[in-house]
Amino acid sequence: MKVVSTNIGEPQTISWRGKEVKTGIYKYPVNKPIFLDTEDVKGDFVIDRRFHGGVDKACYLYAAEHYPYWKEKYPDLDWNYGMFGENLTVEGFDERDIKIGAIYRLGEATVQISRPRQPCYKLGAKFGTQKILKQFINSLFPGVYVRVLESGTVNKGDEFILIDEADDGVSISEIYMLIYHYDRSKHKDLLYKALNNNLVSDSDKKYFGKYV
16 A cells, blocks of 8 residues: 555635535645644644544545546546545555554554544535435445554655554444444444454444444
């Protein structure tokens, strides 16, 4: 896996249900390294810290391989990396193979896979339609958030160097399926596996706990 784009955004104001709302989802490639800190990316803008940023969502990654799928659905948009609000666009990334808790060396930083992304209305605003939310969920291409265990700079071309694969963990895809697609009453083994994994985020565990 390799970084193909580093992306930073400026805050923008959108209209939502008759109100003006600020968002940091509009990100664009930058020809310089970005600095991954423990709760966000330095120089980036996190507007609503109830849902973005923080230890479990310090940086968002999205696969370059998913872009053709979306370009076919939305050919008239002005496409660039960072389109999904990701700070790092990554080549060779597959949510089915990435485990919650896996640790990677990435540039000067050390990161740990923490959560899949759950889309909100601001993605709909970016794409010009709220239909993108259901499409995003059904695509099974959520991308991932990471915890930053060791802060540092990341640049285009940096590779992910696996340190700990988290063999006993659940994959990003499995967590995503539990959130949105699986009948949890029929997937109790996976549900309990997620609940008993101390590297699954507290927020996801709280959600899954309602179904025990």
